[in-house]
Amino acid sequence: MAAAATPTRPIWLTGQVTGIGRRTPGLQFQWRNNKMAQRKAGSGKISAKFELKPPPYPLNALEPHMSRDTLEYHWGKHHRAYVDNLNKQIVGTELDGGMSLEDVVLLTYNKGDMLPSFNNAAQAWNHEFFWESMKPGGGGKPSGELLELIERDFGSFERFLQEFKSAAATQFGSGWAWLVYKANRLDVDNAVNPLPSENDKKLVVVKSPNAVNPLVWDYSPLLTIDVWEHAYYLDFQNRRPDYISVFMDKLVSWEAVSKRLEVAKARAKERELEEEKKKREEEEDKPEDEAVRVYVDGDADVSESD
Numbered sequence: 654m655a656a657a658a659t660p661t662r663p664i665w666l667t668g669q670v671t672g673i674g675r676r677t678p679g680l681q682f683q684w685r686n687n688k689m690a691q692r693k694a695g696s697g698k699i700s701a702k703f704e705l706k707p708p709p710y711p712l713n714a715l716e717p718h719m720s721r722d723t724l725e726y727h728w729g730k731h732h733r734a735y736v737d738n739l740n741k742q743i744v745g746t747e748l749d750g751g752m753s754l755e756d757v758v759l760l761t762y763n764k765g766d767m768l769p770s771f772n773n774a775a776q777a778w779n780h781e782f783f784w785e786s787m788k789p790g791g792g793g794k795p796s797g798e799l800l801e802l803i804e805r806d807f808g809s810f811e812r813f814l815q816e817f818k819s820a821a822a823t824q825f826g827s828g829w830a831w832l833v834y835k836a837n838r839l840d841v842d843n844a845v846n847p848l849p850s851e852n853d854k855k856l857v858v859v860k861s862p863n864a865v866n867p868l869v870w871d872y873s874p875l876l877t878i879d880v881w882e883h884a885y886y887l888d889f890q891n892r893r894p895d896y897i898s899v900f901m902d903k904l905v906s907w908e909a910v911s912k913r914l915e916v917a918k919a920r921a922k923e924r925e926l927e928e929e930k931k932k933r934e935e936e937e938d939k940p941e942d943e944a945v946r947v948y949v950d951g952d953a954d955v956s957e958s959d
């Protein structure tokens with residue numbers, strides 16, 4: 654039977670800002686039976702329909718910092734291929750239909766033993782998140798709570814910039830650099846993701862190879878830069894550091910990052926409340942059991958005394 658989970662709460666990281674999909678509440682990174690994922694539907698009908706969402710601006714809107722040619726190739730060909738290939742890969746499998754792209758990413762990551770469709774699913778998610786991390790006339794400095802948290806966790810905005818640029822520049826080969834909100838509550842069996850600790854509820858810069866994204870470590874992505882060569886070669890040839898500087902100085906949408914931070918914090922809070930509620934319910938159950946035992950024991954004692 655297909656595990657077509659039905660999301661029941663609002664999109665968490667994506668909302669109106671990035672809007673790519675939903676994460677199923679309580680998804681615990683479990684993969685019950687890999688073979689089921691490869692099961693073909695009897696009818697062979699195509700039903701998987703992840704869509705290629707366009708960037709939230711015209712393809713020439715980021716010029717002169719990111720050219721129309723780059724957008725046409727990067728979004729129109731590379732991103733499109735990830736979505737098309739994902740749809741072909743998962744058609745008729747347990748991943749087909751009803752599941753959000755985030756759920757597909759988390760399930761196919763499979764605790765690091767990635768299923769074949771992970772790369773296309775994660776790249777589809779990453780690219781939509783990347784397009785929505787930029788805007789015409791972007792860059793500069795954030796404000797409000799985002800800036801406060803950056804200053805709290807990195808020392809200053811300048812030090813954050815340095816760390817982010819360094820992560821993007823030193824990611825060996827293809828991959829991504831990220832600003833994330835780290836509010837881990839789950840043990841996802843990944844060395845990069847420790848159990849909840851005093852380092853939670855902080856902004857952190859991380860980098861990831863190939864298609865991997867911080868969702869699989871249970872971090873909440875706030876900002877990303879694509880450092881695959883296809884992201885910058887047409888405009889900057891092999892000068893990755895120049896591309897990174899232009900991205901930070903002229904393209905970042907701090908409004909999008911701020912909105913994602915709000916959603917990430919709300920989600921972390923919601924998760925904490927759920928955990929507290931669960932703990933409370935468990936504690937409430939315990940005394941009741943004991944009370945029954947005491948009563949039964951007490952009753953027996955009374956009988957004996959009679």
Ligand SMILES: [Fe+2]
Nearest residue numbers: 731879881884
């Ligand atoms: Fe890319």
